[in-house]
Amino acid sequence: EKETVLDDMNIPEEISNYVNTHFPDNKIIQVVKDVDELELSYDVILEDSLSMEFNRKKKIISIEGINKIPDSVIPEKLLNYVNNNYSEQYIIEWNLDNRYQEIELNNGIELKFNKEGEFIRIDY
16 A cells, blocks of 8 residues: 655646535645555545545545535435435535445435435435
8 A cells, every 4th residue: 555645736637626616615735645456546635624535537436524515516316315305404425436325414314325326225
């Protein structure tokens, strides 16, 4: 496993653009390029206790915070499901893996969806 902290000049443009678009008020604190066996990822820490992970293609796969994360980063089907079924709650975490998407609400409920955004189940 090899981790490299990237300076501002070496942060991939795709990551900088994503942060500037969806988190314009949150400065990047640190970006770590993480090589674990054959997997490459980028771990990004922003102000206000926000963290995110990008895959080798520099596509977002995880966002985690302690406050509401922007609606603009949540896939539309998942956002609609939360708005229709949990209108009093808000999303603090979103994760994507090879088979599923998961979101966590501010009340601790975790909702699992397939990659197409169809609801599967509630995890506690």
